[in-house]
Amino acid sequence: MFEFWFLAQLAIAGAATLLTLVFGFAKRSPNFFGLGFLALVELGLLAQLAISLALSLGGAEASHGQFEFFTYLAVALLVPILAVFWSLLERAYWSNFVLAVGAFTVFVMLARMHTLWF
């Protein structure tokens, strides 16, 4: 079940990366869909935090470093927020690439968190 959530989040973050890249190359200005996907990524991470906290309280543990896992999660939670902030300081089609960098970073961090947990 928890693994399924990881995969779902990887799919969301991957889709967000591709979508914002497409918007960027199409020279669109930052829009509802790109930003919405970043918000989805953030929501997914919040749910992840709730799930992994609940699992930890129930006695489960990340098998390769509990502390590392939660450090990654805490930093990953900041990434979409910073990406949206940084991209909207100057609204141009380049903003989409900034969002793509943020989404891809979360993607990589999730993959790393997956190996840390299982």
Next chain:
Amino acid sequence: MPKKTVPLAPARYSGFSRVLVAVYGVFALAASGRATFELFTKFDLAPFSYSLSALSALVYLVVAATLASKRARLQSIARVALWFELVGVVSVGTAGFFVAELNNFHTVWWLYGAAYACLPVILPIFGLLYLRRQRKVLAN
């Protein structure tokens, strides 16, 4: 969906620098996290490689903080840091073929940063090109 484009030429360059800064921000975050972790848990394993990682983390932080600036002084700091990074990654990457101590994944710069999709060697080139272009734009 109506198509909205932002065709201003100067914004193009500053937009590009924003993306570069975002990537450098991620690298600064990743490298300093990694360096801190290594410093506290396994520094004795490969002290030289880990020191190099810490040094590269510092360089990423400096570039992330100075690259997008319009001020000439900060731009020249960014230029120095980028050259340092480029020379560092090329020399450490090359030295890895001859020096056993550097031929491992303990440093970010191993094999020209292959573990990070070679971005450590690509990024400074883009950064330096951006600064050169920026200087031309400002001169005109």
